[in-house]
Amino acid sequence: MKVGIGRAASELGVSRDTLRRWEAAGKITVERTPSGHRRYDMAQLRELVPHKSRSERVTIAYARVSHHSQKKDLKEQINHLHSFCTTHGWDFELIQDLGSGVNYHKSGLRRLIQRICDGDVERLVMTNRDRLLRFGVDLIFALCENFQTQVVIMNINSLEDFEDDIAEDIMEIITVFSARLYGTRNEKNQKIIDKLMDIAKELAE
Structure with missing residues (x-):
């Protein structure tokens, strides 16, 4: 499978500079697209990365x-x-x-x-x-x-833990969503923000 430098570095857990050094040292062969982008053979790259037993x-x-x-x-x-x-x-x-x-x-x-x-x-x-x-x-x-x-x-979880976590996650989603809407100067959006914040306050109680 041929992939770009970003994906190759991510999948191998190495930096892009490491891949470029391997290319410069002749350890790997790299194909180029017509636009000049590098394409790496993942099978070849994986042979260079030591795998633990x-x-x-x-x-x-x-x-x-x-x-x-x-x-x-x-x-x-x-x-x-x-x-x-x-x-x-x-x-x-x-x-x-x-x-x-x-x-x-x-x-x-x-x-x-x-x-x-x-x-x-x-x-x-x-x-x-x-x-x-x-x-x-x-x-x-x-x-x-x-x-x-x-x-x-293991599938160990109490109902109380589940409810607490769900409430916490919903609060974070509401906070992020409200922050994105805030400052739009749109009356409809402001009403949505107010309703979301009221829900967040109820969850926190």
Whole structure:
């Protein structure tokens, strides 16, 4: 499969400058489109990236809560993960995050994605699939499949935890949406903002 430099760098977990250095050193051959853009052969590139053996790869347990008031819930998640991994005989590394399920910039999530793309992760263990993301989690699972990372979901979640997280996620969506509408000087949009903010206040109570 031939891809552009951005996608090639992303899939291999290397920088664009690294690909250019490999080209300059003659390690790889690069095709050019009529407009001069580089096209890389992914099969050739993957041969240059060292892959860890199964025994070198790790199990990562991922835990997340939406806000500081859920520290007790976070501890319970971690305890469940510890017990589950221990029962299965898996040594594991823990990555924990604080942030809503619609926040794609959480430091732990970004670190997890990088580890998966580096080929470091044998399996990913979570109490529930929405611990990763509320929307778009299937993209992460597709990455796991591509890099041969097993996904293990325990399906442990209380109704109270679920309701708290949903409320937090809805509040963040409302906040972002309101910010985009704010300042448009449109009376209709302003009414929408006011209604959304009223909903957010009710959720926070």
